[in-house]
Amino acid sequence: MSDTEEKLKKALERLDKTSREMIKTRGYNQDARSLKLIEELIREQLINGNTRNSTRTIR
Amino acid sequence: MAILVIQLARFGDIFQSWPALKALRRQAPSAKIHLLVRERFKDAALGAAEIGVVLHTLPTADILAPLITGAPDTDATVKLDQFVQTLKQNNFDQIINLSFSPFSSYLTEALAADGCKVSGYTRHADGYLKIPDDSSAYFYAQVGVGRHNRYHVTEIFAAVAGVDLVDADFSFPSAQGAKSNSVIIHLGASEEQKTYPAELWRDVLRELHAHAIPTILVGSASERPLSETVSAGLSEDLVQNRVGKSTLKDLSQWVNDARLVVGADSAPVQIAALTGTPVLNLSCASVNFWETGPMSAGSRVLFSAKMHEIKPVQIVNEISAMLAGAPGAAFAERPACLTTFKLNQVDDDFYWRMIQALYTAADYPPLPKNSSALGFQRLYDVADLAYNQLTKWREKGPDSASAAILTSVDEMLTQLPMMDPQVEPVVGWFQTERLRMGPAAPEATLARTTELFEQLRWIAKVYHTPAALIGLTHRATELARLCVPSLREFEFSQVNSHFQELLSVLQDLGRHTTKVGETNWSSVLRGLQDALEKRDLIELADTLEFDLPGWMESRT
Numbered sequence A: 001m002s003d004t005e006e007k008l009k010k011a012l013e014r015l016d017k018t019s020r021e022m023i024k025t026r027g028y029n030q031d032a033r034s035l036k037l038i039e040e041l042i043r044e045q046l047i048n049g050n051t052r053n054s055t056r057t058i059r
Numbered sequence B: 001m002a003i004l005v006i007q008l009a010r011f012g013d014i015f016q017s018w019p020a021l022k023a024l025r026r027q028a029p030s031a032k033i034h035l036l037v038r039e040r041f042k043d044a045a046l047g048a049a050e051i052g053v054v055l056h057t058l059p060t061a062d063i064l065a066p067l068i069t070g071a072p073d074t075d076a077t078v079k080l081d082q083f084v085q086t087l088k089q090n091n092f093d094q095i096i097n098l099s100f101s102p103f104s105s106y107l108t109e110a111l112a113a114d115g116c117k118v119s120g121y122t123r124h125a126d127g128y129l130k131i132p133d134d135s136s137a138y139f140y141a142q143v144g145v146g147r148h149n150r151y152h153v154t155e156i157f158a159a160v161a162g163v164d165l166v167d168a169d170f171s172f173p174s175a176q177g178a179k180s181n182s183v184i185i186h187l188g189a190s191e192e193q194k195t196y197p198a199e200l201w202r203d204v205l206r207e208l209h210a211h212a213i214p215t216i217l218v219g220s221a222s223e224r225p226l227s228e229t230v231s232a233g234l235s236e237d238l239v240q241n242r243v244g245k246s247t248l249k250d251l252s253q254w255v256n257d258a259r260l261v262v263g264a265d266s267a268p269v270q271i272a273a274l275t276g277t278p279v280l281n282l283s284c285a286s287v288n289f290w291e292t293g294p295m296s297a298g299s300r301v302l303f304s305a306k307m308h309e310i311k312p313v314q315i316v317n318e319i320s321a322m323l324a325g326a327p328g329a330a331f332a333e334r335p336a337c338l339t340t341f342k343l344n345q346v347d348d349d350f351y352w353r354m355i356q357a358l359y360t361a362a363d364y365p366p367l368p369k370n371s372s373a374l375g376f377q378r379l380y381d382v383a384d385l386a387y388n389q390l391t392k393w394r395e396k397g398p399d400s401a402s403a404a405i406l407t408s409v410d411e412m413l414t415q416l417p418m419m420d421p422q423v424e425p426v427v428g429w430f431q432t433e434r435l436r437m438g439p440a441a442p443e444a445t446l447a448r449t450t451e452l453f454e455q456l457r458w459i460a461k462v463y464h465t466p467a468a469l470i471g472l473t474h475r476a477t478e479l480a481r482l483c484v485p486s487l488r489e490f491e492f493s494q495v496n497s498h499f500q501e502l503l504s505v506l507q508d509l510g511r512h513t514t515k516v517g518e519t520n521w522s523s524v525l526r527g528l529q530d531a532l533e534k535r536d537l538i539e540l541a542d543t544l545e546f547d548l549p550g551w552m553e554s555r556t
Helices: A003-026 A030-046 A051-057 B011-027 B039-045 B060-069 B073-088 B102-111 B134-142 B153-161 B198-210 B221-231 B248-257 B267-275 B312-324 B350-360 B374-396 B400-419 B421-435 B442-461 B467-488 B492-512 B521-533 B537-555
Strands: B002-006 B032-038 B053-058 B094-097 B117-119 B183-186 B215-218 B239-241 B260-263 B279-283 B299-303 B332-334
Touching: A003 A030, A003 B060, A003 B073, A030 B060, A030 B073, A030 B102, B002 B011, B002 B102, B011 B032, B011 B039, B011 B153, B011 B267, B032 B039, B039 B053, B039 B060, B039 B248, B060 B073, B073 B102, B094 B102, B094 B153, B134 B153, B134 B350, B134 B421, B183 B198, B183 B267, B198 B215, B198 B221, B198 B239, B198 B312, B215 B221, B215 B248, B221 B239, B248 B267, B260 B267, B260 B312, B267 B279, B279 B312, B299 B312, B350 B421, B374 B400, B374 B421, B374 B442, B400 B421, B421 B442, B467 B492, B467 B537, B492 B521, B521 B537
Parallel strands: B002 B032, B002 B094, B032 B053, B094 B117, B183 B215, B183 B260, B215 B239, B260 B279, B279 B299
Antiparallel strands: B299 B332
């Protein structure tokens, strides 16, 4: 795993934890959406996101 | 009016979105159309300005940079928010999201102001996936490798955009000029499974070289070593190696000029759809040529389960036939751009016919011969169980036993397609429709869920044979076998009583079963009565021997 990939993975873990807590306590709001956006953007880089395959685990 | 089209997939998907963009421009000449693509793939949108489309790019690397340089995470979210707010200033009246991805769904929601019409994936107010239009729901349920969709992605993109395509929408603004005699060959592909082996390409090129057919090799810089290996020792006059030496604009021009493009599903094949250049597509089970194969008229597909099973001689023969305008031996052909592929073999795909029945009100197909209806029987039982529990729930209120049963139903629905893949399109449709239910009052959710299980039960019932009917079916077969020999000897009187009983059994079966495919019990009965009226005993025997048993075999 490259250094960049490692850093992105760790960032994803942090953001994921934060967004989960936020949604749990305050519901899905604009801040939660910003976090989800970044999370998904990272996830696409990590899996070299293929649009059609990624639909299967979307919800 | 401001319209934003979001296409965040790769080169090929951007090319395949092009006809929808042109159709949008045609249908809304005064609209301000914006297109958002990834920075990395923006070259595929090189013709945007020529049809008055404003191009925006998603600066992924810039947004994610703080996470890599060790800056606070909030720097990245701030950058992304700035990007969203800048784009949002265009006050879009309509957003068409053609990227079926989680990121694009959140982005669409973030960009859509109140009153904005949205098609494609977005998000509900509670953050769950929202699929507002039927075309995107179809994509979610039925599109993808290993599934059975036969609508081309280009057509699905147009449907999501709400436009009808015409031939003129397939054009590439930057490519002009007359056709040459060259054949463009794309050696590589985006994935290893859909790449034709180097040693076999070498045989193809040698054979084309021997036939003096001029070829141009194209591809990315990473495919350069492959191209050098396969073209070694061949005359550069006949085999021009341009791999890794072109921009996308050059490639588009070469594809436009070529007589033929040969390759797997990849950017050159998608460009050829826009330049009208015929394609010989090499396809295998890890791609679905129906949905991403060539769209240009006269294109052909050579298919085998594994790419290496396609023989070099097949490729050379098909290229020669296509250049000569002669018939070939391809697996499939596309006679015109806006038609579907024509298979050069018997085409009776149960799965595709099932999908058509689910989405276009076509008849439900009979089960393939020698296949079992067990999966559908189980599906009926599961849907019936859920429907009854939900009805009870609505009448008497929730209880823990019903909740446990409904949880089991969900698990069974996940497992059923693994047990019997024939039910997969139906379960895919059902699960997608359930997912499409947005946040709502519990009563409304309960009512819609009940309605969906009722529909599922109805569909499964088409293939569901209650035990009582199985006995009648066996009796009908037995009686038919008794009658046929005497009918063929013109000795109707000997089997009159059997025949009357058979008519009675068929009437019973006709009353209790649902229409399946082109034939049903009632139509067999009508066939027998017609033959009887004409006193045509041979036709009577034929109907029993060919129609009745054939149909019954498909049910057992």
